[in-house]
Amino acid sequence: MNIKEIDTKYVLPTYARADVEFVSGKNATLFDSSGKKYIDFTSGIGVVSVGHANEQVSKALCKQLSQITHISNLYYMAPQALAAQKVVQASGYDMQCFFANSGAEANEGAIKIVRKHGERDGEIKRYKIITLNHSFHGRTITTVKATGQESMHNYFGPFPDGFVYADGIDEIASLLDDHTAAVMIELIQGEGGVEPQDKAKVQALAKLLKDKEIPLIVDEVQTGCYRVGEFTASQAYGITPEIITLAKGIGGGVPVGIVMTTLKHVLSAGDHGSTFGGNYLSARAVCEVVDILSQMKQSGDLEIGSLMFNQALEKFYEKHKDIFTQKVGIGMMCGLRTKDAKTLNSIINNARDAGVMVLKAGRNTLRFLPPLTITKEEIDEGFQALESAVSAL
Ligand SMILES: Cc1ncc(COP(=O)(O)O)c(C=O)c1O
Secondary structure, three states: OOOHHHHHHHHOOOOOOOOEEEEEEEOEEEOOOOOOEEEEOOOOOOOOOOOEEOHHHHHHHHHHHHHOOOOOOOOOOOOHHHHHHHHHHHOOOOOOOOOOOOOOHHHHHHHHHHHHHHHOOOOOOOOOEEEEEOOOOOOOOHHHHHOOOOHHHHHOOOOOEEEEEOOHHHHHHHOOOOOEEEEEEEEEEEOOOOOEEOOHHHHHHHOOOOOOOOEHHHHHHHEEEOOOOOOOOHHHOOOOOOOOOOOOOHHEEEOOOOEEEEOOOOEEEEEEOOOOOOOOOHHHHHHHHHHHHHHHHHHHHHHHHHHHHHHHHHHHHHHOOOOEEEEEEEOOOOEEOOOOOHHHHHHHHHHHHOEEEEEEEEEEEEEEEEOOOOOOOHHHHHHHHHHHHHHHO
């Protein structure tokens, strides 16, 4: 049996896989099992922030693996403490971290913090969490319910209570009541279609919540780790949330989720935990990724890469206004609204045939999440392939 046959026989069919098997990569370049080359404008859905097979990360991980990989959270682990320090310092916020293994799990941790925080007065139980329609917060039972997409609430009930959906930032104020434990938002909705929130509205919401002492959770699973130019999108929006969740790009390909919070005294020993969270391996990956990207931020290379990518995307968009209606996004989280969903699917398939990987978001957005280390040559080669993809429509 070949890999496709083995996968089909033994792996549950929860993904509609494209018929390609990648075997190696370097930065934003990938190779499949037939030796065909691709340019990766997806970074594995925003994960491989420092590129495929990053030399600094792989060297550090190999060294770590040869020393110690795991011992549990019952003991101090230098890489975890250092990863927390680097993450907090990169953010500039006065926060502490909890380490989990994925974005959904980080959001679960955030929800536990605000639910316990909401119990503080005893009499009025604050349990409601307001999230936005078209949001995406994960696939666990709780984070599926936190996700403001009704189509994701089929089959799996009963769900945890207390999630309320707002139609946009504007509607949140009218939904706040004595039982509101928190508001949870993405500053740029990713899966929902690369939809940035309005900065002034977000700042007004953050101020209102501070006045009412209601914590704001910003889900930065996709926007975090320099994706939009700053370490967090919250910094770019000029707000200080009580909780920020990170995952995806922060581990550079190693599964990590992080809850960062100013609410340092809500959880006590035993309230929350994880067997794997922040072990030597994943925490070492976080240390290396943050070191690499914060250095790129300081040197200006991060901004240069983002400018080069956006210039190429703008040029491509200007040339194909018959197919695309708008360029959207911030930094290296960007997209092109496509006139119809059918064309969008064809572009993605043609692009893969032409040797460039792109993503879909929402109903009609062609999404780009390139590695933050992508080179000029890779950008040029990727857009050349994308030209062939659209001319083959
Ligand atoms: C904003 C956001 N939150 C949460 C998640 C869930 O992350 P994970 O798949 O690592 O559980 C995602 C994944 O796409 C996401 O984009």
